[in-house]
Amino acid sequence: xxxxxxxQPGAEAAPRRRLSPALxxxxxxxxxxxxxxVMLFITVVIGVYLTIxxxxxxxxxxxxxxxxxxxxxxxxxxxxxxxxxxxxxxxxKYFESEVxxxxxxxxxxxxxxxxxxxxxxxxxxxxxxxxxxxSSDSGSRQVRLIILERLAPTLxxxxxxxxxxxxxxxxxxxxxxxxxxxxxxxxxxxxxxxxSAPPWFYGVFFILIFAAIFRVLPFGGMLDAPPPTNKLDYxxxxxxxxILPSSAIIISSLFISIYxxxxxxxxxxSEDYVEMAKAKGLASRDVETRYILxxxxxxxxxxxxxxxxGLWTGAIVTETVFSWPGLGRTAFRAIGLFDTPVIVxxxxxxxxxxxxxxxxxDFLYAVVDPRVKIGG
Amino acid sequence: MAxxxxxxxxxxKLYFRAGKGVVQAVDGVSFTMNPNEAVVIIGESGCGxxxxxxxxxxxxxxxxEHYSGKxxxxxxxxxxxxxxxxxxxxxxxxxxxxxxxxxNSLNPVLRVxxxxxxxxxxxxxxxxxxxLNQAREMFKRVGVPVDFAERYAFELSxxxxxxxxxxxxxxxxxxxxxxDEPTSALDLLxxxxxxxxxxxxxxxxxxxxxxxxxxxxxxxxxxxxxxVMYAGQIVEVGDSRRFFNAPLHxxxxxxxxxxxxxxxxxxxxxxTGQPPSLINPPTGCRFADRCPMRxxxxxxxxxxxxxxxxxxxxxxxx
Numbered sequence: 001x002x003x004x005x006x007x008q009p010g011a012e013a014a015p016r017r018r019l020s021p022a023l024x025x026x027x028x029x030x031x032x033x034x035x036x037x038v039m040l041f042i043t044v045v046i047g048v049y050l051t052i053x054x055x056x057x058x059x060x061x062x063x064x065x066x067x068x069x070x071x072x073x074x075x076x077x078x079x080x081x082x083x084x085x086x087x088x089x090x091x092x093k094y095f096e097s098e099v100x101x102x103x104x105x106x107x108x109x110x111x112x113x114x115x116x117x118x119x120x121x122x123x124x125x126x127x128x129x130x131x132x133x134x135s136s137d138s139g140s141r142q143v144r145l146i147i148l149e150r151l152a153p154t155l156x157x158x159x160x161x162x163x164x165x166x167x168x169x170x171x172x173x174x175x176x177x178x179x180x181x182x183x184x185x186x187x188x189x190x191x192x193x194x195x196s197a198p199p200w201f202y203g204v205f206f207i208l209i210f211a212a213i214f215r216v217l218p219f220g221g222m223l224d225a226p227p228p229t230n231k232l233d234y235x236x237x238x239x240x241x242x243i244l245p246s247s248a249i250i251i252s253s254l255f256i257s258i259y260x261x262x263x264x265x266x267x268x269x270s271e272d273y274v275e276m277a278k279a280k281g282l283a284s285r286d287v288e289t290r291y292i293l294x295x296x297x298x299x300x301x302x303x304x305x306x307x308x309x310g311l312w313t314g315a316i317v318t319e320t321v322f323s324w325p326g327l328g329r330t331a332f333r334a335i336g337l338f339d340t341p342v343i344v345x346x347x348x349x350x351x352x353x354x355x356x357x358x359x360x361x362d363f364l365y366a367v368v369d370p371r372v373k374i375g376g
Numbered sequence: 377m378a379x380x381x382x383x384x385x386x387x388x389k390l391y392f393r394a395g396k397g398v399v400q401a402v403d404g405v406s407f408t409m410n411p412n413e414a415v416v417i418i419g420e421s422g423c424g425x426x427x428x429x430x431x432x433x434x435x436x437x438x439x440x441e442h443y444s445g446k447x448x449x450x451x452x453x454x455x456x457x458x459x460x461x462x463x464x465x466x467x468x469x470x471x472x473x474x475x476x477x478x479x480n481s482l483n484p485v486l487r488v489x490x491x492x493x494x495x496x497x498x499x500x501x502x503x504x505x506x507x508l509n510q511a512r513e514m515f516k517r518v519g520v521p522v523d524f525a526e527r528y529a530f531e532l533s534x535x536x537x538x539x540x541x542x543x544x545x546x547x548x549x550x551x552x553x554x555x556d557e558p559t560s561a562l563d564l565l566x567x568x569x570x571x572x573x574x575x576x577x578x579x580x581x582x583x584x585x586x587x588x589x590x591x592x593x594x595x596x597x598x599x600x601x602x603x604v605m606y607a608g609q610i611v612e613v614g615d616s617r618r619f620f621n622a623p624l625h626x627x628x629x630x631x632x633x634x635x636x637x638x639x640x641x642x643x644x645x646x647x648t649g650q651p652p653s654l655i656n657p658p659t660g661c662r663f664a665d666r667c668p669m670r671x672x673x674x675x676x677x678x679x680x681x682x683x684x685x686x687x688x689x690x691x692x693x694x
Contacts, residue, residue: 271480272477272480273480273481273482273484275435276482278467279433279435279473280467280494280495280498281464281469281495282494282498283498286498294485294486295483295484295485297485368485370484370528371484371530
């Protein structure tokens, strides 16, 4: 047998220096991670700074605040009997000094450009500060407490419905791609335009049918008016309130999601290696896990990562329709009230989460796909 | 049926649905082959060679319109077999496949050794370690360095990938290996290497090959018998020595004349026109429109005539 002379790609990829290969790859990964982290941090800084500029309307919010300060002080002083005894000139002087004191307290006397940088450094250090208008249910004005209080309900609603949606649609899509052209496949394709309506659209009808007409499920909220004291009853009560909003979210994107994944799996199941796996006599479950799911894992993981980020943002209108005490509703209210610290606080949390997810995804790709090499 | 027949195919038909109609890719093909025989199937692109391989291996695409006929392997009828039984008893146990493009036929995210070992685990209940050892044995046999088992397909050259694909087809020691243009994507030197490898394997392992190719020159190395396909039908079957000396069917003769020769001054010929559409194949002889020897009888479909042990579907040999 003649021995074929050929190159062995990968065998001598880089000229070996004194470092051992293991050490070399550690150095490579560390270098890559460092650069990547710096890049991501710069992205976060730019994103948050833009948000600060926009949320302050480029400094215009300061003027609104100044106006509010003047109005508040003039109302307070008018009720002050001592103030009324002063001459108009003295009144005016006292009024201006009070305004100046309040503006100094809020640092409004400094130029916006400087304050925006202060906001930015505070935000980046997760010092989210105090809300201007909003307060948490427990009465605190700490932005961190406001956000934390609303985070759990949002994660419960969005987590439950989106995880169900994600894994449910992948599972159904795999089985549909196996039965391409079957009646269920056609039904799913036909139903996919139902996803053009948003979740709250279905929510309104669900409330009408199940709460108003049949009176089997609550109209909204997360708990009954006096919440059950028993832990089991409490959990059951939350679940009862969860049914309608989560079904609305699931129904509104279920069919398009199945349709997407089904098409995706159809494309990948016509790869030559899938046919080879069938020719090799592998059971169809093995073909699916090892030859369809495994090679498509990077895409599935990306989608999952993006989904996880999406969970934190909540669903603004759906939460409002169901009076669900979540983050989406909080963000919506904060925007309406020009409550800049809350808006910036939410943004910085999303920005960090997004950067963290992107960073982790890069490593996950290298783990699940041998063709991807970190820093290679 | 003769005792020593390995494979007998009777009136095999495989039609696909296409945009414009039904493509009759394999249209009533019958043939037999013996143990330890290498049969080469030649023909132009689009004459149904690969579809014939798919039909034998029951690797049907989604758009199959019609699939019928009889396939006997060692006297056992395969067409009636339920898919699950067929998967366990026939797929890769009795018949295996070397695909056309080995790059795309290897899973990009599994180590090639694992892929070669897989059939042993599935069909013979091997433990993973034993199956991998078996795979390494096969790697030695086909001339792939043993440590390549740890690699991924993208880390191998084209020739190495094709060898891995061959190792994979051999690992369960099947009785019949179908090679679907195994060398068409390779350079000439590697092609020759692969053909030598196949010849050696045929001697050592006593397996049978169906080699599908349009490369007549390289296939002549391996062939015991030659089958010529045209427009979804077999037009000539004969032993390779007599076939390569003097093909019977005018189409075979034209095919042979199209092979470039190194020293002769003869220009390589080509066949005017194109193979007929398989959606509405012409009645009568399907080659008639391009045939230089056409005469009146060609308007009727010729039966298969036997001539000194060779089969030919042409009125000239009535």
